[in-house]
Amino acid sequence: xxxxxxxxxxxxxxxxxxxxxxxxxxxxxxxxxxxxxxxxxxxxxxxxxxxxxxxxxxxxxxxxxxxxxxxxxxxxxxxxxxxxxxxxxxxxxxxxxxxxxxxxxxxxxxxxxxx
Amino acid sequence: xxxxxxxxxxxxxxxxxxxxxxxxxxxxxxxxxxxxxxxxxxxxxxxxxxxxxxxxxxxxxxxxxxxxxxxxxxxxxxxxxxxxxxxxxxxxxxxxxxxxxxxxxxxxxxxxxx
Numbered sequence: 001x002x003x004x005x006x007x008x009x010x011x012x013x014x015x016x017x018x019x020x021x022x023x024x025x026x027x028x029x030x031x032x033x034x035x036x037x038x039x040x041x042x043x044x045x046x047x048x049x050x051x052x053x054x055x056x057x058x059x060x061x062x063x064x065x066x067x068x069x070x071x072x073x074x075x076x077x078x079x080x081x082x083x084x085x086x087x088x089x090x091x092x093x094x095x096x097x098x099x100x101x102x103x104x105x106x107x108x109x110x111x112x113x114x115x
Numbered sequence: 116x117x118x119x120x121x122x123x124x125x126x127x128x129x130x131x132x133x134x135x136x137x138x139x140x141x142x143x144x145x146x147x148x149x150x151x152x153x154x155x156x157x158x159x160x161x162x163x164x165x166x167x168x169x170x171x172x173x174x175x176x177x178x179x180x181x182x183x184x185x186x187x188x189x190x191x192x193x194x195x196x197x198x199x200x201x202x203x204x205x206x207x208x209x210x211x212x213x214x215x216x217x218x219x220x221x222x223x224x225x226x227x228x229x
Contacts, residue, residue: 011212040218040221041118041204041220041221042205042221043159043203043217048216070162074181091159093158100210100211101209101210101215101216102147102207102210102215104159104162105161106159106160107158107166108156109156109157109158
């Protein structure tokens with residue numbers, strides 16, 4: 001099994017440019033999460049999906065961040081426009097379902113550098 | 116005060132040492148306690164999962180939860196260089212449903228020297 005797959009692994013952009021990250025969760029995992037991990041910090045939840053529905057997006061900065069999970073499988077996280085403070089690792093995770101919200105399988109992350 | 120406090124280290128020990136990693140928390144609603152291990156440039160992976168107070172052992176790893184003190188620990192016996200990683204504590208008030216989410220500590224960077 002491939003695990004949670006994220007791309008790109010690394011992205012360098014200039015401020016004010018857009019960027020998008022893609023995530024393919026483990027097959028059969030209905031719950032998908034996007035986390036933000038700043039250097040030296042633990043992951044912080046941005047958004048959580050149950051199938052296609054975003055059930056918790058309270059921590060997503062909606063002025064510049066957006067996410068979608070159109071068919072309840074893959075997901076895309078977008079930032080437009082990017083700011084210097086967005087430099088971080090964006091982690092995607094999935095879990096089996098609504099009853100398994102503590103048992104997460106993480107991808108390797110997408111490391112964003114904004115210049 | 117943050118909900119979860121974890122000393123970021125770094126912690127450096129010789130191979131074979133017993134390692135103790137700790138977190139404190141302030142939210143008395145937390146009932147589920149986890150330790151995730153994160154290797155450099157990788158995502159976190161679940162290492163230990165406990166519910167409420169008590170101990171849980173898995174090979175060289177022992178997780179302890181003391182809810183009365185709001186204190187959790189992870190012990191690593193006979194530490195190996197392959198244990199070198201960042202250890203993140205995480206906790207939540209429940210499992211399942213849209214109301215529960217993990218709160219992570221900052222992580223402790225551990226290096227085990229051969």
